[in-house]
Amino acid sequence: MSEWDEWRESPGRTAGASVAWIAIWGALIGATTFVPLFPYVGGGGFLPLSVAFSAIAPLVLGPAGILAALIGGIIGAFLSPASFPLGPIDVLVVGMMPAVLVYLMTNGNNRILWVLNIIVIIGMGIWLSVFPYYVPGPPTFSNPTNPGLFFALGGWYWIPWLIIMISPLGWKYIPEWARLTEIEGIGKKFVGLLIAIMSSVMVWLIPFFLPFWYLFVYPVDLGQAVFVGYSWWGPAFSVVITIISIPIIEGLHRSGLPKVPGALW
Numbered sequence: 001m002s003e004w005d006e007w008r009e010s011p012g013r014t015a016g017a018s019v020a021w022i023a024i025w026g027a028l029i030g031a032t033t034f035v036p037l038f039p040y041v042g043g044g045g046f047l048p049l050s051v052a053f054s055a056i057a058p059l060v061l062g063p064a065g066i067l068a069a070l071i072g073g074i075i076g077a078f079l080s081p082a083s084f085p086l087g088p089i090d091v092l093v094v095g096m097m098p099a100v101l102v103y104l105m106t107n108g109n110n111r112i113l114w115v116l117n118i119i120v121i122i123g124m125g126i127w128l129s130v131f132p133y134y135v136p137g138p139p140t141f142s143n144p145t146n147p148g149l150f151f152a153l154g155g156w157y158w159i160p161w162l163i164i165m166i167s168p169l170g171w172k173y174i175p176e177w178a179r180l181t182e183i184e185g186i187g188k189k190f191v192g193l194l195i196a197i198m199s200s201v202m203v204w205l206i207p208f209f210l211p212f213w214y215l216f217v218y219p220v221d222l223g224q225a226v227f228v229g230y231s232w233w234g235p236a237f238s239v240v241i242t243i244i245s246i247p248i249i250e251g252l253h254r255s256g257l258p259k260v261p262g263a264l265w
Contacts, residue, residue, distance in 0.1 A: 015067065022068045030033075032050040033049075052244060057072075059193075069096045077090065086211055089211055097204055107232065109172065111173060117170075119231055124158055125158035150223075157203065190246060201241070209223075
């Protein structure tokens with residue numbers, strides 16, 4: 001009987017993870033929505049610390065981490081409205097989406113998830129390239145006056161990460177390195193997790209940006225300012241998430257607790 005079959009047959013579990021664990025991690029995400037990390041460029045509100053714990057959720061809980069992130073987003077929307085100014089949209093984008101992307105980025109060795117991840121990244125890139133300044137475009141949204149600059153700034157959020165995920169790094173080495181223990185190679189583990197998390201954060205910023213641009217009619221210049229404003233923040237935040245995640249994963253690995261299928265410990 002496989003690990004998945006054993007957990008699937010156990011009562012009180014969802015996607016292999018204890019319901020209590022899912023609820024606790026969801027509550028942790030909800031509680032950390034109070035802690036501001038970075039202001040919204042061009043608008044009110046702030047990005048909360050909960051984004052980090054949403055990204056870590058699938059590393060700890062496997063696919064069940066996505067459910068925990070959704071629960072945390074729902075809790076956070078009520079507890080900290082400034083973190084979720086778009087309401088239900090932000091429950092999905094700020095709450096759940098980081099967990100979805102990290103799960104995809106760390107499971108490139110699964111061919112179905114790898115293909116889905118590539119489709120998601122390409123779709124996000126196309127969306128970013130045309131919306132809203134070309135589609136729907138004028139008269140509400142002006143075309144970029146310097147398309148080359150606009151596409152170069154926007155390309156940083158998806159093109160490098162698409163290249164990485166198409167390469168052997170994405171479908172072989174990142175999944176292998178991210179699952180190493182401290183004894184097997186903590187340096188490779190850090191690099192694998194950092195690349196996966198950074199790829200996730202940068203791509204995640206696309207659906208985070210675009211609803212604001214459309215709903216609040218951001219001019220092109222402000223959109224480009226957003227590109228610049230988050231261009232350094234995404235990588236820096238990824239380093240912080242990686243530093244937080246490794247002790248948690250290593251601690252769970254040494255705890256002797258039954259491993260959650262799909263988790264990285």
